[in-house]
Amino acid sequence: MDVELSYFEIPLCTDPDEGKVELVPWPFLLPSVLVRAMIDQGYLSLLVGDLGHMQGYWNQLLLDYPGHPAHGQEAQSIPLTLYGDEGNAFRSSWMTFHWQPDLSPLLQNSACSRFIITTVPSSMYVFDENGINLTLQAAGAVIRDSFNDLGTRGCQIADRSGDIVLDLRCFVVNFKGDWKYLYQLFCMERYATKEEVCWRCRATKGTNDPNWSYSNISDTAPWRRTLFSESPWNENVVPTLASLLGFNIQMLGVDLLHIFHLGVGRDLCGSAIRIMASKRGYWRGRTQEQRLKTATQRLKSYAKQHGYSLAMSKLSKQNLNWKADCFPELKTKGFDCFVILRWLVWEIGNKDIENDLLSTALWSADCWLNLLNKSRMFLTELEEENRLTLGKLCTTSYAALAANAVQGKRFLFRLRPKYHLWHHLAIDVRASKLNCNIHATWMDEDSVKRWMRIKRQVHRRTATENVLRRFLLGLRANLDRGLALVRSS
Ligand SMILES: [Zn+2]
Numbered sequence: 001m002d003v004e005l006s007y008f009e010i011p012l013c014t015d016p017d018e019g020k021v022e023l024v025p026w027p028f029l030l031p032s033v034l035v036r037a038m039i040d041q042g043y044l045s046l047l048v049g050d051l052g053h054m055q056g057y058w059n060q061l062l063l064d065y066p067g068h069p070a071h072g073q074e075a076q077s078i079p080l081t082l083y084g085d086e087g088n089a090f091r092s093s094w095m096t097f098h099w100q101p102d103l104s105p106l107l108q109n110s111a112c113s114r115f116i117i118t119t120v121p122s123s124m125y126v127f128d129e130n131g132i133n134l135t136l137q138a139a140g141a142v143i144r145d146s147f148n149d150l151g152t153r154g155c156q157i158a159d160r161s162g163d164i165v166l167d168l169r170c171f172v173v174n175f176k177g178d179w180k181y182l183y184q185l186f187c188m189e190r191y192a193t194k195e196e197v198c199w200r201c202r203a204t205k206g207t208n209d210p211n212w213s214y215s216n217i218s219d220t221a222p223w224r225r226t227l228f229s230e231s232p233w234n235e236n237v238v239p240t241l242a243s244l245l246g247f248n249i250q251m252l253g254v255d256l257l258h259i260f261h262l263g264v265g266r267d268l269c270g271s272a273i274r275i276m277a278s279k280r281g282y283w284r285g286r287t288q289e290q291r292l293k294t295a296t297q298r299l300k301s302y303a304k305q306h307g308y309s310l311a312m313s314k315l316s317k318q319n320l321n322w323k324a325d326c327f328p329e330l331k332t333k334g335f336d337c338f339v340i341l342r343w344l345v346w347e348i349g350n351k352d353i354e355n356d357l358l359s360t361a362l363w364s365a366d367c368w369l370n371l372l373n374k375s376r377m378f379l380t381e382l383e384e385e386n387r388l389t390l391g392k393l394c395t396t397s398y399a400a401l402a403a404n405a406v407q408g409k410r411f412l413f414r415l416r417p418k419y420h421l422w423h424h425l426a427i428d429v430r431a432s433k434l435n436c437n438i439h440a441t442w443m444d445e446d447s448v449k450r451w452m453r454i455k456r457q458v459h460r461r462t463a464t465e466n467v468l469r470r471f472l473l474g475l476r477a478n479l480d481r482g483l484a485l486v487r488s489s
Pocket of ligand 1: 198199202203223420424
């Protein structure tokens with residue numbers, strides 16, 4: 001595709017032993033350049049499946065953002081998501097940025113809907129004395145300027161006589177990526193490793209005042225009254241991306257994949273399997289190992305019957321982190337956690353329910369996830385009601401299991417800070433009723449892996465340029481495939 005890369009200087013630590021910092025011209029595939037090229041070359045329908053849907057989309061979304069610049073130009077505004085995550089290549093990690101058009105008709109097809117911007121080697125990050133990541137801030141400024149150009153100058157489409165028939169704007173309205181990425185990019189003072197854990201509210205680990213602890217889930221917990229009341233960054237530091245047009249802190253999404261399927265869901269399933277394999281009655285076998293073997297056979301046959309593929313070869317004490325003084329945790333991929341939770345609900349449904357609280361937690365968590373999965377971008381009144389009811393049920397029953405375990409001095413149902421973000425997804429209310437599942441990064445991880453594979457062959461200083469050029473080389477074919485898919489659907 002006929003698109004040029006752009007180069008901007010960013011600070012990089014070019015010699016970590018000497019602590020040498022240089023401004024290095026770094027390649028970017030600017031979103032403004034790519035969006036304009038896509039529109040010029042006939043791929044608008046991959047940015048917005050149906051132009052007629054834009055007005056309705058913004059009518060709903062802008063309920064959350066009353067002062068947003070898309071007001072008054074809803075039918076011409078294309079909503080975008082910015083994504084970032086670290087992926088591995090050369091035995092070191094790279095921050096990768098890409099964007100997606102939220103109204104793309106092919107969101108489930110990562111090659112046609114995820115567009116890379118740049119990658120930055122995290123081993124070369126430069127930090128200032130306050131711990132601010134200057135490398136990511138500089139990259140963020142380049143990305144911000146490019147998106148802001150799409151929000152102000154926009155892109156125009158003319159007819160044959162040269163008259164402007166469409167005057168389009170683009171706005172970033174969602175940010176997704178794992179927690180660490182958001183923490184770094186938005187210079188957050190509050191994080192999982194700190195006393196104040198949450199960017200959304202002032203919940204703490206409860207060291208000084210247990211009332212403020214995120215484990216206090218009572219309706220009167222004081223942190224509940226502080227939702228989005230203060231920026232999570234120091235007032236002297238404004239993250240570069242926070243000056244994107246129309247930016248709002250509520251646009252930072254909680255990624256269900258990392259928070260649940262690679263977080264609380266692992267704890268829930270790990271503890272559940274440990275409990276169920278510890279006693280007789282669930283799975284045949286005289287020893288715990290034999291019962292785990294039976295459980296593995298049953299899990300495999302359940303997965304086969306339902307058409308799920310599992311990455312995990314067996315349930316074992318090792319991959320459940322089953323040790324005397326450790327919290328159990330299902331050590332496997334996010335999708336395995338999804339399958340295993342469904343299977344556990346099915347297993348429990350086949351038995352006389354002995355542990356009510358556990359079966360409630362498993363069942364309601366599965367129903368809650370299923371509801372979000374099946375629902376569209378904005379929930380209906382009924383879906384929203386069910387989300388809140390099921391969400392309250394699964395988060396409170398999990399917290400009760402954790403509290404019982406603490407009381408009984410047993411290592412079960414760990415209540416880590418990720419629980420708190422999951423809790424937000426269950427209880428927070430937005431006027432738009434935006435489905436929090438849109439911030440899950442299943443498909444995005446897929447893209448990062450693909451791009452990292454390209455990197456492995458080339459030198460660190462030129463790797464990013466190589467990845468961007470390879471991406472561009474295959475882009476037209478991918479977009480043409482996308483157009484064909486859209487036309488045939
Ligand atoms: Zn919070």
